[in-house]
Amino acid sequence: MTSKSVRPVRQPGESTHVVWAIIALAAGGFGIGTTEFAIMGLLQDVAEGLQISIPQSGQLISAYALGVVVGAPILAALGARVPHKYMVLGLMGLFTIGNLSSVVAADYTTMLLTRFLSGLPHGAYFGVAAVIAASLVAPAKRAQAVAAVMLGLSVANVVGVPLVTWLGQQYGWRLMFVAVGIMGVITLVLLQRFVPFTPTHAEASIRKELSALKRIQVWLALLIGIVGFGGFFAVYSYISPTMTDVTGVPESALPLIVGLYGLGMVAGNLIGGRLADRSVMGSIYIVMTAIIIVLVLFWAAAGIPWLAIPLVFLLGAAGSSLIPGLQTRLMDASPDAQTLAASLNHSALNMANALGAFLGGAVIAAGWGFKAPALVGAGLAFLGLAVAAISGLLDRRGQAPVASEAADALSARKISGSK
Template sequence: MTTTTQAPASSKTGTRHLALAIIALAMGGFGIGTTEFTMMGLLKEIEQGLNISTPEAGHLISAYALGVVVGAPVLAAVGAKLPRKHLALGLMLFFSIANLSSFLAPDYGSMLVSRFAAGLPHGAFFGVAAVIAASLVAPTKRGCAISMVMAGLTVSNVIGVPFATWLGQSYGWRLLFLLVGLIGIITLAMLWKFVPFQKPHADASFRRELGALKRLQVWLAILVGIVGFGGFFATYTYISHTMTSVAGVPAPWLPLVVALYGVGMVAGNIVGGRIADKSVMGTIYWVLPATAVALVVYAVAAHWAWSALIMVFVVGAAGSMLVPALQTRLLDASPDAPSLASSLNHAALNVANALGAFLGGLVIAWGWGYVAPALVGAVLAILGLGVAAISGAVERRRPLAS
C-alpha cells in the first residue's frame, strides 16, 4: 500500500527549519489543550463568577466539545482549496479571537456561544497540522512527525493546565482565556515564519474532501477512536475522586496527580509515534489490549497511594500511544482527502470523551465505586480492539487505495 505524498520539505528547508515548523504546529496544540482541560479545574470559580449552577457550568465544557465535533469536518472540507499554511493560520486566528471573546463575555449565554466557537477550529487545526507535519518528512517518519505535533496537546497537561489553573484560581478565572489568546497570537507568528508554503492539491475541493466519508475504513478508524479511547476518558474524568476517596491521596496533591498523568501522556505519545512508523495497525493491535490491562491493574492499585500514582503515569502513557497510530491510519485510509480524514480523529476523541464520562458516571451512580470507570474503560478498549480486528480483516480482502 502506498499513499500520495509531496517531497519532504526537509530537503529544502533543513533540519533546523523543519524542527521550528513542527514546534510552531505543536504550539497551537499547546494552546488548544490548555483551554480545553483547564476549564475542568476552574469549574467552581466559573460557577461563582457567572452565578450559575454546576450543571450549567458543565454545559460550557459540552459546548466546546460540540464545537469540535461540528467544526472538524465542516471547516476541514470548506478549507480544502486553501493552501495548508493559510488554512492553519486562519483556524488559529479564529481560535484566538474566540478565546479572547470568552475573556470578554459578560454573561452565561455569550460565554456558551464563545466556548462553542472556540471548539470549532480545534479538530480542523489538528487535522491540517498533522497533514503538514506528515508532508515535511519521509513517509517512514510520518508517525513520529504527527506525534511531535500532538506533543503540544500532551505537554499542555504538564505545564499549561497546571499553570493556567493556578493563574485562574489566584487572579481570576477569565485570565485563562486571555492567556490562551496570547498563546494563539504567538502561534500565528510562528506559523507565518516557519511553516513552508505548499500549494493546494490541483483537484482539491469540498466534494473531494467529503469523499472521505464514503470509505468504510475511515468510519472503522473513527469507531476505534470513539470506543477504544473512551476508556481513557472514563478513567481520567473521575481521577480526582478515585485518588482522594479510594487511594487516600490528599486533595492538595491533585495538581501533581494531573501533571503525572500528563507526563505519561507525553511519553506515550512519543513512543506511540515511533512504533506507528513501524506498523500502524500493529500499534493499534498492541496498544488497545495493553491499555485494557493497565486499566484493570489501575483499578486494583488505586487502593494504595503509592501504587495508584505509578498507575496514573502508566494509564496516561498507554492511552496516548494510540493517538498517532489512529491519526496515521486515517491519512492512509483517505489519501486524497487528508485534511478532513485527519480532523475526524479529534472529533472522534471528543465523542470518546463524552462516552467515557457518561459510562463512568453511570457505574458510579449504580454504586459500583470510583474504580468501576477504569473497569468500564478496560471493556471499551477490548471492544475497540474488536473494531480494529474487523478493519484489518476488511483490509486484507480489500487493500487501501493508493
C-alpha cells in the first residue's frame, strides 16, 4: 500500500469545516468555564436565595469540583466504545441538563446534587474534545488544536463569567443557570453540525482505556498538574483580598483585575499551544520555570500597584500556558488510551485547585499574610518542575519512549480510518 492510498483526499472547504469543528468544541469549553467560575461571584445571592450561610453556598463549588474529579475517569472509560462525536454530544447533553436542573432546585440538598451532576461531564468532555481536535489537524499542530479547544475556557473568564454574573446580580442568580443551559443547547447544535463522525477503533474497550493507569508517565504528568498547577491556585484563590489589602486596589476595580487575569489566560493558551507543538516536554519545563518566576515576583511586588497589576496578567498567562502541554503529554503517554488520559488532566487540575487553595489558606490562617501563598505556590511549582525533570529523564533513558509510541499509534489510527 502506497502512502497516497492511505491518505484521505482533502475535499474543498475541508479546512473551513475543521475550523468550525474546533469552534464547536471550544463553545462547550466556554459554557463549562462560565458555570464553573460565575457562581463564585454570586455566592452571596445564592446563600440568600436558598437561606443558607455563605460557607454552605461555597460547598456548591466543591460539589462541582467533586463531580469533575469523579466523572472524568468513569465517563471516559465507560465511553470507550462510543464514537467520539456521540460521546461529546452525550456529555454536553448531560452538562446542559445538569445546569437547567439547577434552575428549579428547590433546596440546598437538591442544588448540591445538581451541581455535582453538572460537574460530572466536565473532564471527560475536555478529554474527548482534545482527542477529536488533535485528530483533525496535522501532527505538528496537535497542541495548538488542543489549545484552541481550551481557549473556550479562557474566553469564558473574560466574557462569559462577567456577563452571567451581572445578569445574575440584576435579574436573579438562577438566571445564571438558564444562560449556561442556553449555551449548552447552542453547543449541541454546533457539535451535531460540524464535528465529523469517526467510528471507534475495533480494539477499543474499557480495559484498554484503563490501561493508561498502568503507565508511569501518565501518573507523572498528572502529578505535574496537581503539584505544579497547585502553586498557581495557591495565589489565584486569594487574589481578591491580596489586591485589596496588600496592593491597595479598590474593590470596585476587582472585576477589571479578574478580567486582566482572564486575558492572560487567553494569551497563555495560545502561547502554550505553540510551545508544545515545538516540544511538549520543553514547553512544560519553560512554563513551570515561568510560573516560579512570576510567583516570586508577585510575592516581592504585591505591595506596589504598578508592578502587581501587570503580574496578574502574567499569572494568568503562565498558568494557562501549562495546560496544552500537559494535555498533549498525557495523550502521548498513553497513545492507545488517549481519551481517559486526556480526561484525567482535568481531574488533576481540580485537585490542584483544592491543594493550592488549602495550602494558601493555611499560611494565611497561620498569620503569615496574603503575600505568603505566593511563596507556597512557588515551592509547589518547583516540585512540579522536579517531577517534570524526572519524567523527561525517563524518556531520555529510553524507559518510556512516549513520543515514538504516540507517533506510531497516531499513524496507525490514520491508516485505519482511511481504509
